Amino acid sequence: MAIVLGPNRYGKAETRLVRVHRDGDTHGLVDFNVSVALSGDLAATHLTGDNSHVLPTDSMKNTVYAFAKQHGVAEPETFALLLARHFVETQDHVDSARVTVESFAWDRLGPHSFQRRGDHTRTTVVTVTRETTQVVSGVTGLVLMNTTASEFHGFVKDRYTTLPETTERILATAVDAKWRHLSDTADWDKSFQGALDAMTNAFVNTYSLSLQQTLLSMGTSVLSSRPELAEVRLALPNKHHYLVDLSPFGLANDNEVFIAGDRPYGLIEGTVTRDDVPPASAEWYL
Numbered sequence: 001m002a003i004v005l006g007p008n009r010y011g012k013a014e015t016r017l018v019r020v021h022r023d024g025d026t027h028g029l030v031d032f033n034v035s036v037a038l039s040g041d042l043a044a045t046h047l048t049g050d051n052s053h054v055l056p057t058d059s060m061k062n063t064v065y066a067f068a069k070q071h072g073v074a075e076p077e078t079f080a081l082l083l084a085r086h087f088v089e090t091q092d093h094v095d096s097a098r099v100t101v102e103s104f105a106w107d108r109l110g111p112h113s114f115q116r117r118g119d120h121t122r123t124t125v126v127t128v129t130r131e132t133t134q135v136v137s138g139v140t141g142l143v144l145m146n147t148t149a150s151e152f153h154g155f156v157k158d159r160y161t162t163l164p165e166t167t168e169r170i171l172a173t174a175v176d177a178k179w180r181h182l183s184d185t186a187d188w189d190k191s192f193q194g195a196l197d198a199m200t201n202a203f204v205n206t207y208s209l210s211l212q213q214t215l216l217s218m219g220t221s222v223l224s225s226r227p228e229l230a231e232v233r234l235a236l237p238n239k240h241h242y243l244v245d246l247s248p249f250g251l252a253n254d255n256e257v258f259i260a261g262d263r264p265y266g267l268i269e270g271t272v273t274r275d276d277v278p279p280a281s282a283e284w285y286l
């Protein structure tokens with residue numbers, strides 16, 4: 001009996017690519033999760049650790065980002081074909097390249113503003129005691145992005161600060177918000193939709209110097225347009241998008257090709273309140 005190497009493949013999984021097409025003031029946005037798997041004459045690395053046939057998976061990731069810049073990105077099929085053919089054509093030892101693309105759809109909210117397609121969740125928490133009734137409504141999973149009109153600079157620099165100042169970045173978040181009603185009667189659907197629209201409009205229309213500033217703008221927008229609401233609490237993850245350094249490949253990256261970061265993320269939280277309303281019951285703060 002012999003124990004032998006069976007079928008195998010390798011590659012870079014889940015390269016998170018965000019490509020902004022900046023043709024004029026109206027931006028296009030493509031958001032992909034790209035996985036590459038190559039197979040072929042790869043016995044040596046398994047048997048002896050001889051890597052002479054192994055293209056690093058790191059190079060595959062770089063290829064995804066470089067091709068996104070060079071060729072632009074539209075349909076996932078076109079991009080996947082381009083990549084898969086490239087690996088088979090340029091790597092003698094590769095017989096088969098499998099490229100998988102998950103494409104996340106975004107709906108346009110403005111020239112450079114987008115909402116990720118897919119349902120956000122409407123929430124409500126009602127608390128009744130013998131004396132009081134409190135109705136809290138909210139939303140989670142409302143994913144928004146501005147591909148420009150966001151800066152972040154002038155921040156504290158301590159000995160561990162490496163973040164460069166920027167006057168041009170992507171701002172993206174998944175809104176988690178709750179708002180408390182002043183009364184236990186309202187047109188709940190209309191109130192919810194109004195609050196949602198107010199938050200979204202504020203995100204789209206605020207030129208942002210920090211996500212904190214955008215948070216206050218969103219809360220203010222809700223309270224100024226919804227007299228039935230007393231207070232809004234927002235938790236906004238800063239869904240970081242890192243500019244890819246394409247200079248090793250002789251390519252400029254003028255805010256077009258980004259790594260969509262997963263974690264860690266900044267988490268910006270705050271409450272926006274009318275100063276002339278009764279205080280919330282204890283549950284609001286739990």
Ligand SMILES: O=c1[nH]c(=O)c2[nH]c(=O)[nH]c2[nH]1
Pocket residue numbers: 152163209210211212238266
């Ligand atoms: O809008 C931001 N607020 C921060 O507090 C922060 N911190 C950070 O690293 N990036 C950002 N962005």
